[in-house]
Each structure stands twice: as C-alpha cells, then as structure tokens.
Amino acid sequence: MDEAWFHVMSQSTKDICLFRQSEECYMCEFLEWARIEAKGNVSLVVKTVYPVKMYFESNGQRWCHTTYSFKEYGQYRLNISDSGCDSIEVLESPFSALYPILGAFFVLFLFVLLWNLVKFAVNYKGMANTQERVAPSLDLQSDLGSPSLADDSKVMKSERMPAVQHQKTRIVSLDTFRGISIAVMIFVNYGGGGYELFKHCAWNGLNVADLVYPWFMWIMGVSLVISLQSQLKSSLQRKHLFLNVLLRSMKLLAVGVSLYSNNTDLFSLRVMGVLQRIGILYLIVGTIETMLIQPQGSVRIGKWPVVQDVLDSWLQWLIVIILTTVHTTLTFLMPVPNCPKGYLGPGGLHYSLTQGYKYANCTGGAAGYIDRLILGEKHMIIYRELHDVYHTSQPYDDCGLLGTLSSVLTVYLGVQAGRVMLYYHSTFPRVARWTIWATVTGFAAGILCKFSKEEGWIPINKKVWSLSFVLAMASMSFFMQSVLYLVIDDRHWWSGTPFHYAGMNPLLLYVGHQMTKSMLPWNWKPFLYSHTELLTMNLWGTALWLITAYILFCKNIFLTV
Template sequence: MDQAVLTFHNQLKEEVQVFYTSDYCHKCVYQHLATVKPSNKNTSTVISTKFTLSVRVESQSRNSTLCSWSRTYREGGHYCIWLQTLDGSTEPTCSHTLNKSPNNTYLPLLVAALLLAVIALLIVVVPYVYRRRCTSPFLRTIFCRGPQYSVDNDGAHANETGQSTAKAKPTRLRSLDTFRGFALTVMVFVNYGGGGYWFFQHAPWNGLTVADLVMPWFVFIIGTSVVLAFRSMQRKEVSRLQLLRKFSWRTAVLFLLGFCFINYSPRDGPLSWSWLRVPGVLQRLGFTYFVLSLLQTFWGQKEIPLKAYHWWNPVQDVVLYWPQWLIIILLETLWLCITFLMPVPNCPTGYLGAGGIGDHGLYPNCTGGAAGYIDRRMFGDNMYRYPTCKEMYHTTQPFDPEGVLGTINSIVMGFLGMQAGKILIFYKGTNIRILCRFLVWAVILGISAAILTKCTRDGGFIPVNKNLWSLSFVMCTGCFSFVLLGAMYLVIDVKDWWGGQPFIYPGMNSIFVYVGHSLLGFYFPFSWEMHFQDSHWEWLFQSLWGTTLWVLAAYFLYWKKFFLKI
C-alpha cells in the first residue's frame, strides 16, 4: 500500500546511480535509490507514492547528472524508465512507460463517503419528519389521520406542540458537545489508521493534515467549556477554594490517566521507567485546563457590566479581561524568545527544522531546535521515540509533539477557546452578533497565519507545524475552530436544523471514549489482524468499523443517562 515499482532499463554502456528525494521533504539531501549496471541490464525498486518524488540519474564516469524529473507515482503501478541514447544524438535520455496501471486508491474513500452521506441524511431527515409529522399539511395526510387530528384540532395541537417544544428546548449548548464529539470521532478514526491514507495521518513536519486539526480543536473546546462552566458555578456562589479543589482534582486525574494508563500497552510488558513516556496528550490537556482554570478563577468577571456606553463597548469582552490577556501575551513572548533566541549546542539559533537529512543535511541532530533540546534535557529517552519526521527526514533524535515548549502555545489555543465562551456569554440572545464576532476572530487569525507563513508550507517566518505547536499553527487552527463552532452554533442552537447526532453522544462522554479506545481499541471486535494489507479497502473498513462501535457505545451510555465525568 502507498507503494509502486520502478524498473530502470539501462541501455547505456556505463553504470549509473539513481537518487531521489521527496518534494515534501524541505531541502533534503538526495538518497540513493538504485545502481543500474550497463548494457541492457535492469534494476527494480519499490518507491513511496504518498508525495511527489524528485529523481535524478547520475553517471560516475562523467561526474554529471544524465537526467532528472519530478513526478507523482500512483499506488500499485509498475513504471519503467528507459535510459538510452537516441539515434543521431550523443546525450542520454530517460523515458517513462507504464507496465501495469495503478490502483484507484480513492475508490474505497468515495464509496465510504457516499454511504456515510446517505446515513447522515437519514439521521437528519428522519427525526425532522417525525417532529413535523402532524404539523406539516403534507406529512399530516400521510402519518396523522383520525378525529384527533381534525381541522378543528389543528390550532390546539399546534399550540400544544409549540408549548412542548418550548419546554423541551435544552439549555445546554449542544453545538459545543457536537463539536467535541466531532473532534473525538475524527481522532478515533485517525488513531485506527484513517484507512491508510496519508492525509489522515500527521504531517511529516511542516504543513497541515486532517489529523493535525483534532488536538487543537480539543484544546479550543476546553477553553470554551471552562468559561461556560465557571460562569455557572460562580453564579451559584461557589467559592474560589472550592473551584481550586475541583479543577486541581480533575487535572490530577487527567495526569494519572495519561501517565499510567494511556502509556501502557500489554505488548510493552510490565510497566517500566525505561520506556514510560512522561509527556502525553492527556498530560498536556490537563495542564492546559489547569492554567485556563486559574485564569478564569482569579481574573474572570463574575457579572456582565450594565449596558452603559463606553468607548470600549465593541471590544468589552477583551478589555474587561485585560489581566488574562497580559498573561497570555507574556507567555507567547516567552515562547518566541526561547524559540528564536535560546542557544542550542551545535545548532543554529532559532532553528525550526526537522534535522536529519533536511536543510541539506547540515543539522542532523537539531530536530525541533530549542523545543527538542529542552525536552531531551528534561526527559531523556522518556519521550516519544517515533516522531512523524523520522521516516521522511531519517532523524535519530527523539522528539515529543506534546513537549514542554509547545504546551505554552497550547495554553494560547485554549485561551482563544475562552474568548469564544466569553462571546457566547456577553452576547447571549443576539445570535447575529455572536456569529459576526466568531467570523471576525476567524478572519483576524486567518490573516495572521497567512502573514506568518507567507502562504507557503516551508518558506514563511513561522511555518505551520503541529510538532512544535508553532504560533502560525495556533492561528490557523484557531481560525478553523471559530468557523466550525460558529457553523454548528448556527445550524444546531439557532436554527435547530440538526440535533448534533451522532457526534453529540461521544461529545457528552468524551473521557470514556478517549480512554476506552486508547486501552481497548486494538482488540477484537474494534480491530483485527488485516489479511489484505496491500489495499485500502479492509483498512478503511476497519477504521470506520472501530469508530462506529465507539459512537454506538457512547449512544448506549447516553440512552442509559450515564456520563463519565471527572
């Protein structure tokens, strides 16, 4: 899977060397691919089809490049490259032929997308039809017949329906639960392999894929939830000491779950400090939650001020929280200073690359720059050993995407979520203002990310990088978060076009689903040993199957009114 075969036919009278590099690999050193003997000899080799490859053929006797090209090869294809000299010419040429047509790798994804679209349509349409079965003139003729649905009773029935709907209207922000559940569902799908597609896996270094969006969405949701939950508790006159106890306990439980349980796998044998990873996803979420809770406890406004006129009214949700903003600005300044000014031994100051063979191979042991150096000094080998850059960049240094320095920007991302929560509170009842402010924040963050990256993957001031949790990564994913939450708020809470199903169920039992799929996800019936590993069909089916089972488990718990909380 994600591989093709290249066969080089050498009709020249000299031996040639073939080198390659991936166009996704930033300034990477060319790697040796094959040696092809002269005089009608051929050599076959397997290549990756995930990204575009740049290939060049070199002659040692001439000490020159005979030919070079850049091409995206497709999975399962058998390609031939003919090295020959054409009649009447002394210069060698390289020509391509296709021996075996590649597979249609996106067909499984297309079929799955169509099936999911039909299921989603049924999930949305069936409840809507059921609610309107006796209020719509057309549906009433089909579903509701009898004296109790006569014309005389239409007004009374409509009035009763309106009253029951008004009484049943939930006070909980369903869009936030749906957003959380959507992010969690995508996370489970990605952790099951995402069908083997590269865009459902984390980017090798710089850049952004679907998998890279999930973690910042969670952090954003944590910030929004902190504001809404603490405002409710503060109105109940819960003391600061009680708040401290509550979020300190929750932080400790998240740390414990992440450190002792999510780290553990039966394949690793008994728990051992030699391989136990200190940083982790739940550890970062727990620490981020703790800092955001402190900000809201000590520097959060208890009541919205009266609607008196002030020059800062249009930005009152920012001005009234100036101590929080000051702390966040100081934290971001700290991140920028450490990242770009801290000297790292044998590495250039401010280095943001992956090291290895990247940047022309000049800094092989500088993976992550200051962020990687700090983590290696603090944790040694007790950190993530297989970073996403290892395969492409041939790195040898461990690097943890949940390291210390990136946690600072995780707090900044959570603070953007807090800003969304403040908007929901300040402008409650004026939905158009809420949506407009969400849009304004999305535009500001999007423009900021575009400036920092210069709209490129590798060439900007600060590239988008999930491993480093760079400032541009926070800006970019923050933009997406405001857009997605705003869209869900409009569709679910304002227009009531959608109830959030099925994502709302895992969203209301997120701890259970996350911990459960991490501990049990690779056991039957959630997954199994695949027999057709050269195809996306079985892998995609397994990924969707495991994800669906966890969504159904969350629905069962929702039906039983069981919600696992910390």
C-alpha cells in the same frame, strides 16, 4: 499498499547510479537508490505516498532530473541512454486510492438518509424528548463535556449586565463540535484507512490528524469560562473553584500517564501526552480565569460596548501574551548546543542538500532540546513519519514542554469564544465576533508562514506547536463553531446527531478507544492490507464508539474526572 513497480531499462555503455529523494523532504540530499550496470535493467519498489525526485549519475555527470508522482499498484518503465532518457511510461494502470473514500462517503450518505427516514417514521415527539436529555452540567464542566447556558435573545442594553436566570439548555453545537473532534481523533488513531491524508504531517504543513487536538483544546477553553461563570453565579467561592481546577488537572494527568504505561518500566515511561498536556493547560488557564474572571452580574457597560468582552479580560490577555512571548523568545533566542538559534526544523537530512548535515541532531530546535534536557530522551518517542521522510534519529515529543506555553494561547482563544457567548446573547453578535476572530487569526497565521508551507518566518507546524499553527487552528475553530451554531442552535437544520452524543462523553470514548484499539470488535488483523479493508475497519471501529456514546447517553452514563 502505497507501492508501485518502477522498471529502469538502461541502454548506456557505462554503469549508472540512480539517486532519489521524497519531495516531502525539504532541501534534503539525494540518496542512492540503485546501481545499474551497462546495458542492464533493474526493477524497484517505490513508495507512492509522496512524489519522488530523481536523477542519474555516472562519472560525476548528472542527467535526467525529474519529479514523478507514482500511483498505487502501478507498473512504470523508464528507458535511459548516455544522451538522455524518455518520459516515464505507464505499463499497467494504477488503482485509484480515492475509490474507497468515495465509497465510504456514499455509504455515509445512505446511512444519514436512512436515519432520517427512521426518525420520521417513529414517534417524533419521543425522539425529541430523548434528544433533550440533559447531562449533569457540573460534572461536564470543561473540555470533557460542554456546560449549560441559557439562551437569551436580548443583547446587552442596560448599564449593568443582568445575570441570566433562564432554564439551562445545552449548547448542542459545541457538543457536536467536540463530538466531531473525538470521532476524527479515534478514526486517525485507528489508522485512518492507511491514507497519508489522515496521518500527521512529517513536519511542516497540515493533515486531518493535525486538526483535532487543537480543536479539542479550543473547545475546552469555551466550556471552561462558561462553567466558571456559572459556578460564580451559584456563589461558589474562588478558592473552591481553584481547588476544583487543581483536582481535575491532577486527575487528567494521572489518567494520561496511565494510558502510556503499557511499558511499566519507569525509566522509559512517556511523561508527556495528550491528556497530560490538557491537564496542564486546564490548570494554567483555569487558574488565570478563576482568579481574574468578573462575575457576570457585576460587569458594567463601558464606552466601548462592542469590545466589552475583550476589555473586561485585559489582565488575562496580558498574562497569556506574556506566556506566548516567553515561548517565542525561547524558540528563537535560546542557545542550543551545536545548532543555530531559531532553528525550527526536523533535523536529520533537513537542509543537507545545501548545508550538509549541520542540522542532523537539532530536531525541534529549542523545543526538542528543552524536552531532552528535562524529560530525558528515554521518556520521549521517535515518530515513524519523521524518520521515514527525514531519517531523523533523535527522539522528540510533540506534547512537550515548550509547546505547552503556546498551547495556552490555543485554549485562551477558546475562552474568548466562550466569553462572547456570555456577553452577547443573540445570534448575529456571536457569529459576527467569531467570524472577525477567525479572519484576524487566520490572516495573522498566513503572514507568519508567508502563506507557504516551508518558506515562512514561522511555518505552520503541529510538532513544535508553532505560533502560526496556533493561530491557524484557532481561525478554523472559530469558523467551525460559527457554522455549527448557525446550523444547529439557530436554524435547527441539524440536530448534531450522532456527534453530539459523543461530545457529551469524550473522556470515556478517548480512554476506551486507546485501551481497546487492538481488540475485537474494533480492530482485527487485516487480510489484504489494502486501503479498502483498512478504511472499512477503521470506520467500523469509529462507528462502534459513536453507537456506544448514544447508548450511554440513553442510559444517562457519563464519565468525568
């Protein structure tokens, strides 16, 4: 899988060396691939994941510099002589790896069509009643299930904002967004069909797998502020709110550490992880909001009602900006032994083409150094995609400590989206503000990265959780929520099925899929190791969890901490 045959036919009268490098490896030195004797031939297996740059060398002379994108299962030939080389010739046509994806979309389309036909055929009223089942709103009060919110069609007009007293209804679009995030997370964690598109980027850039974690954090922020506001209206004291936040954070940390304890050796246990960072962020942002949030009934309309939601949280924003500034200052100014200040690269072969191997042991710059200093290398991991592309040998953790500071901004931008819901109760003010936030954060991310993958001041990078990455993901989250809110909550063109069931029980799905990812019936040992088989298996495993979420919803079973 992801391999092709490359045959080099030499007509040269001297021995030749073939050098290559993946196009994904930015500014990396070329590595020797093969030695070809005079008038000799060689057959090579080449990875098809990224385009390959190559050239030939003999006696210090280089020629035939080329970049070629090989395709899976293809057979290719190149004739070379002392004076030059021909174009690469396709001997056997490759198999398009996109066919299984197109087939999966077709099957999904048929499934959606069949689902709607069945809904139409059955008792529609009974199905509607099922969809209106309300999960326990207090238990699902943060990132693991959206809270309840009344839908008031009136915009703020009076001097004093009245507390909403209507019957609680779920924000189905937020449940659906959360459900989409957990479904995609399960799919990519299961392998994503073996496609590079569904894996994490080696370093800079974005793939599908890089999107879902920041989406989840952003959604947690939305739900957090609405839940806290609801509890304040219930006359719950702030000290009790803080204790609830603290207890919930500790539980998330404990569950996260337990998931990584397959190796019970405490000297090599991974300390940080997905749920661990979520727990820390929940504590930080939850504490900020618990102490400073204004009860909705006490909010007064000032001179700037259009931005009242921002003005009323100026102190919270000040704290978040300070934390973000601390992150940026440490990233660019903290001295790292034997590494230049402000380095944000992967180490290994990075920049070895022009500057030698001076960055080889600088993986992650200040972020990697802080984690290795505080957590210890044995409590971190080596990412295979990073090693395969950049030949990095240093351990690194993309859920590390410094990136947690910038993640606070990710969550708080979600808090701001939730505050929009609290302050403005009709569709247009909500969607308009979310769209403005999406535009501003997206444009700011583009400026920081210079709208480039590698050449920006701060490239978009999930592994170091760069500021441009935070803003880009927030922009996408604002946009996604706007679209889903219009389609689901406002126009009712889609019920959110089947994702909103998963969005009401994400903790159970996340923990469950982590514990059973190597077990039947979710996974099995592949027979052929083809994209078709892996895609089928990974989609099947994801679908089983979506079905599980629906069954648990019908039985009113929700896992919370």
